[in-house]
Amino acid sequence: MTPLSMTTPTDTTIEITRSFNAPVSMVWRAHTEPDLVKQWMTGPPGHTMPECEIDLRVGGAYRYVWVWDDNRMSAYGTFREIEVERWLLLTETFDIFPDNETLVEQVFREREGQTTVTMSLHYDSKETRDGVLQSPMKEGLEASYQSLERLISETV
Amino acid sequence: MTNLDTVFQALSDPTRRAILERLIQGEATVDEISEPFEMSQPSISRHLKVLEQAGLITTRIDGTSRPRRIEPLAFAAIEDWLTRYRAIWHANYERLDDLLEELKQEDDEK
Numbered sequence: 224m225t226p227l228s229m230t231t232p233t234d235t236t237i238e239i240t241r242s243f244n245a246p247v248s249m250v251w252r253a254h255t256e257p258d259l260v261k262q263w264m265t266g267p268p269g270h271t272m273p274e275c276e277i278d279l280r281v282g283g284a285y286r287y288v289w290v291w292d293d294n295r296m297s298a299y300g301t302f303r304e305i306e307v308e309r310w311l312l313l314t315e316t317f318d319i320f321p322d323n324e325t326l327v328e329q330v331f332r333e334r335e336g337q338t339t340v341t342m343s344l345h346y347d348s349k350e351t352r353d354g355v356l357q358s359p360m361k362e363g364l365e366a367s368y369q370s371l372e373r374l375i376s377e378t379v
Numbered sequence: 380m381t382n383l384d385t386v387f388q389a390l391s392d393p394t395r396r397a398i399l400e401r402l403i404q405g406e407a408t409v410d411e412i413s414e415p416f417e418m419s420q421p422s423i424s425r426h427l428k429v430l431e432q433a434g435l436i437t438t439r440i441d442g443t444s445r446p447r448r449i450e451p452l453a454f455a456a457i458e459d460w461l462t463r464y465r466a467i468w469h470a471n472y473e474r475l476d477d478l479l480e481e482l483k484q485e486d487d488e489k
């Protein structure tokens with residue numbers, strides 16, 4: 224198990240990587256079966272996820288609902304690409320910002336009994352994201368983008 | 380609270396990122412900002428408006444001049460958001476570790 228790492232490979236991408244001491248089949252189930260997702264993706268302390276719906280097929284919808292105190296927040300979206308136990312590409316919108324759709328990519332890799340999950344959040348414009356979809360990992364995510372991290376360190 | 384999506388929307392355009400890189404070096408007027416771009420001043424002004432609405436830059440009034448500058452607080456807010464986001468996923472994944480252990484035990488019992 225390696226600790227969580229978070230980087231900003233481009234100005235508009237956040238990438239989180241974490242390894243788990245479990246086979247990929249199990250980690251995949253924990254990410255895609257509502258009864259399991261509800262148990263861990265609960266967010267900050269005091270939050271619970273009472274509702275979770277996942278229709279795991281391309282074009283299928285999912286919805287998470289979190290509650291805390293008297294508050295309630297949901298996230299929803301659809302699956303764009305699914306490669307079982309390898310790759311998920313989905314859209315994500317939070318009900319508090321209904322006009323903002325983020326593209327979330329999750330890559331699952333098992334090696335020597337450990338599974339690494341890399342989650343990337345693409346905040347690029349829709350045009351850029353569609354370009355990314357057509358040619359994953361090539362254009363659109365060029366290193367020519369100055370990283371947000373550098374921008375922050377130089378201005379704060 | 381900074382709406383991070385608005386900020387990322389503002390950052391999603393290469394011209395706007397170039398403008399920010401220029402402003403990191405110091406404040407500049409619209410004329411000075413426009414210079415390296417093959418773009419009309421009104422287009423540059425529109426980009427500046429987007430950056431300003433996202434809270435990434437501010438306008439200083441200096442007589443008839445309106446120099447733009449980077450808003451450090453906006454970047455601090457982004458950093459703050461990233462720190463909180465990291466904490467949430469750290470907690471999520473710790474719970475996932477526990478859940479995976481339970482699943483492994485269930486499998487062993489079968």
